[in-house]
Amino acid sequence: MVDEFPYQLPLHMVGSNIQHMTNPQIDLRKQEYKFKGKMENSDGDIVDYGKPLMNEEGINNTIGLLQSTVNQINIMGNLEKREIEQLMNYFSDGIIPDLMMGRKKYNMTYEGRHIVNTSSTLLVFHTMKRSHHGGDRAFWKGSVQEVNMKSETTSKGGSGILSKLNPWNKS
Numbered sequence: 001m002v003d004e005f006p007y008q009l010p011l012h013m014v015g016s017n018i019q020h021m022t023n024p025q026i027d028l029r030k031q032e033y034k035f036k037g038k039m040e041n042s043d044g045d046i047v048d049y050g051k052p053l054m055n056e057e058g059i060n061n062t063i064g065l066l067q068s069t070v071n072q073i074n075i076m077g078n079l080e081k082r083e084i085e086q087l088m089n090y091f092s093d094g095i096i097p098d099l100m101m102g103r104k105k106y107n108m109t110y111e112g113r114h115i116v117n118t119s120s121t122l123l124v125f126h127t128m129k130r131s132h133h134g135g136d137r138a139f140w141k142g143s144v145q146e147v148n149m150k151s152e153t154t155s156k157g158g159s160g161i162l163s164k165l166n167p168w169n170k171s
Contacts, residue, residue, distance in 0.1 A: 023072060024070045024071060024072065024075060024127060027070065027123060027127075028063060028066060028067065028070060031063065031066065031119065031120065031123055032059060032063055033046065034053070034115075034119060035052065035053050035054060035058075035059045035062065035063075035116060036052050036053075036059065037049060037050040037051050037052040037053065053108065053109075053112035053115055053116050054106040054107060054108045054112060054116065055106055055107045057105065057106060058102060058105070058106025058107070058108060058116075061098060061102070061106075062095065062098070062099075062116060062120060065091070065094050065095055065098065065120075066120055066123065066124065068091075068094075069087060069090075069091050069124050069127065069128070070123055070124060070127045074087075074127055074128065074130075074131055075127060075130050075131055076131065077131035078131060079128060079131045084125075084128040084129070084131075087124075087128055088121075088124065088125060088128065091120075091121065091124045092121065095117060095120055095121070096117065099113050099116060099117055100113075
């Protein structure tokens with residue numbers, strides 16, 4: 001489970017997890033499970049928790065549409081508010097007609113359609129917010145610089161003021 005919760009790792013190990021922490025595959029997988037009426041329990045097993053919200057064709061089409069915006073490129077982007085609004089409109093222009101016209105083909109109830117639309121739109125919105133003004137990019141840039149600075153400081157050894165006061169220091 002550690003690989004799914006890298007936020008708990010010490011700072012010096014976080015830099016190596018940039019790819020993992022910016023990879024939206026876990027979120028997309030959870031969304032797919034929700035559509036299928038399943039969830040991952042604390043043991044990592046996939047269990048049923050309700051009825052599927054739509055059939056496989058609907059799930060594949062919706063996840064495909066989500067993947068066009070919920071991806072590392074957008075997460076590590078540098079988007080302004082206007083660009084986020086445009087991407088949200090683009091996503092809505094794709095998912096709403098698909099769910100409206102495909103409701104019967106996807107074997108969806110009205111409630112299921114609402115849940116799929118809302119949860120998908122929220123996932124896209126939160127993904128876009130991560131890139132607002134370079135959010136994740138700026139975070140990682142700062143984290144990597146901090147890790148580099150800490151490693152440079154510790155690798156220089158005893159050149160600080162306190163090391164001169166150390167009675168066991170032979171330099």
